[in-house]
Amino acid sequence: MVKKRVTLADVARLAGLSSTAASMILTGRPDTRLSAEAHERVHAAAAQLGYRPNIAARALRTDKTRTIAFISDYVATTRFASGLIRGALDAAEKANHVMLVLETGGEPAREVQAIEAALDRQVDGIVFAAMRSREIFVPDVPANTQVVMLNGTSAKYRNSVLADEFAGGRAAVEALLARGMGQQIALIGHNELAERGLFRSETVEKRFAGIRHAMEEHKLAFVAEESCWEWEPHHGYELVRKLLKQGPKFTALLCLNDRLAFGAYQALAEAGLRIPTDVAVMGFDNDELASYLRPGLTTVALPHEEMGRKAVSLMMGDDEPREHLIDMPLVVRGSI
Amino acid sequence: MVKKRVTLADVARLAGLSSTAASMILTGRPDTRLSAEAHERVHAAAAQLGYRPNIAARALRTDKTRTIAFISDYVATTRFASGLIRGALDAAEKANHVMLVLETGGEPAREVQAIEAALDRQVDGIVFAAMRSREIFVPDVPANTQVVMLNGTSAKYRNSVLADEFAGGRAAVEALLARGMGQQIALIGHNELAERGLFRSETVEKRFAGIRHAMEEHKLAFVAEESCWEWEPHHGYELVRKLLKQGPKFTALLCLNDRLAFGAYQALAEAGLRIPTDVAVMGFDNDELASYLRPGLTTVALPHEEMGRKAVSLMMGDDEPREHLIDMPLVVRGSI
DNA sequence: TCCTCTTGCTAAATGGTTTTAGCAGTTGCA
C-alpha cells in the first residue's frame, strides 16, 4: 500500500548496470551492443522488482503516451455511442493503448475544452465521433497528433469512418423485393427537409438516396410516404395509424429506423394486421429492440462496434488515410 | 499546425521573471510574496502566448494528473453502463478532470492489465464499476490513489455507491397496492438460487428482500411465482404464457426487470388481456423500453447517471467515505 | 609498434514543471 514506485534507476542498480543500459534493454532497442548477459540481468531485475515505466516521464522525452482521446458529442443519449466506444476500446486495448473519453454535448465551448484537455495530456491521437453524422469542425492540433473522424467528416482531416448508408438503403429495398412481397411499399420516417440539406444530416440523405436508387432501378414507387422530424416509437405508431386510416393499401412497410418500426408494430397489432403475413416490416439500425419484437424485426444494421474499431485501427496507421465506408449488414428476422 | 508547445519558461521570459515566479503565480499559491505587478505580467504573458501547462511534466513532480480511471467489466453489453459512464463523465468534467475508460470483460487477467495501465498513467483515482453487483476483487493500489466501488462492494475499500434496491423493492409493491388493484400479485423473474447466494448477486437479493418485506408487512403472498435464470424479453413472454395456461388468476404482475415486462406485454396481448384494466404490470430499471410500451410501463428506476455522478464526487472527497445508497425513483406510467 | 575498429558500456543532457533553500535589499526597532 505504502510502497514507493520502482524506478528505472532501481532496476539498473539491482542489475549492476547504468540506467542507460536498462532503458535500452527494456525498450528493446535493436542496434544496441549490450551483452546477452546484461539483457538477462536487467530483465530479471525488472521482473523481481515489478518495474513499470512511468509513462509521464517517458512522455516528457518521447511525446508518446499510448493514450488516445475519444471525443463525442453524446455518449449515451443515443444508445449507439456505446457501440462505437466499445469497438474503439477494443481496438485500443489490442494496440496496447488506453482511451480517454470526453463528451461535449455538441457545444463548441465544451468541444474546445475537451480538445485542450486531451492535448494537455499529450494524447497520441483523437477520434472525433458524431452521433449525428455531419461536418465536424475541428480546431488545429499539433502535427504529430493523429485525427480520425468517426461517423462524420471534416474538411481538414481526411481520415474518416462512416457507415455505407447508400448501400444499406439499397439493401433494405432489395431485401423486401427478394421476398416477393414488396410490390406495394409504404415508407415512413423520411424527411424532405433533411434531404434538401436544410437540416443537414448526411446519414439520412445517403440512406434515402440508396433507397430511392433501388426503387428506381426496379421501376417502382412508394404507394405512400409519411415523414416526420423525429424518429421515436410513438411517431411510428401515429404515422402508421394515419396510413391505415386514409392511405392506400400496402403490403410492405419500410421504416427509416427501428424505433419507428417498433411503433409501427403496435399500430399494426391494434389494427389486427399480422406481420409478415399481411404486412412485411423492415427497419434500420439493428437496435436492441429489433430482436425483442415478435416477430423479430428484419433490419439493416449500423455496425457501430466495427466502426469504432476501424477508427482506432486507422489511427494506428493500419490502413491508408481516406474515407472508409463500413458495410451495413442485413439482419434477417421474422418480419419479412 | 507545426507550432511548438509554449512552456512555462517562455512565459517567464516574456514576463521578465523566473520560471519559479511564473509557476507560483499561475498555480495560485496562497502565501507567496510576489508583487501585484508580477502577477499581472505573468498572467498577461500566459494569455498572450496561450500557455497550457504540460500535465505529464507536472505529474512528474506532483503525482496529480487530474485524470481518473473508470474500470468496468462491461461497457455496453448491458445498456446501463452508458448511464453510469455519462454520470461519471459529467461529474469528472465539473471537477475539471478527465476520464480514462477501461473494459475488462470480467476477466481477471484483463482486470490486472487495466489497473496497471491506469496506474502507469498515475491516475488520481479509480472507479470500479460492476454491471452485476457483486463483491469485487481489487489488487493493491498506491496509497494516494482513491478507489470507489460503483454498483459493487469490496472488502478492502469502503467507498462505494449502490442503488437502494431494498427500498426499491418495497416501493414497487407499495405502488401496486396503492392503486387498490394489487390483491392478486404474480411475480416473475425471481431466482431462488440467487437468493440463497449460490449465484451471488446482491442486487437481486436486496431487491427481492425489499419486495418480500413489503408483502409480509401487508400480510400478503404472491398468487404465483415463476423464476428463471436470465431476464430477457422472451423469458418474460414464456413465463407469462405458462402462468396464463396453468396458473391461478392474477390481477397484477410484478416483473423483476423491464425486459421481462416487455415479454409479458406480448404474452398478455396475445391472450387478449388489457393493461392495466385486466392486469397491472410493474417493472424495474426504467429501461428505455419502458417508455416505448403501450401503455407505458410503470417501473422503479435504476438511477445510473446519478450513481456514476456520486461515485466520482465521492472520489473527489465531496462526501464521507462509506457505502452510499442512491434512491430508486418510482416512474409512474400507464401500466398500473 | 601504431593505428583503426569493434565491443560493451556509461555520464550527462534533456524534457517541463514544482519546490526547497536562500540571496539581496529594505524597513523597523532598540
Next chain:
DNA sequence: TGCAACTGCTAAAACCATTTAGCAAGAGGA
C-alpha cells in the same frame, strides 16, 4: 549603530525516462 525581520525574487534540485556523445579495453591489420 546594530540586528532582526520582512519583501520580492531566483538558482538549482528533483521527478523519471530517453538519448546523445563518448570512453576504455581488446582485436585485427599493416
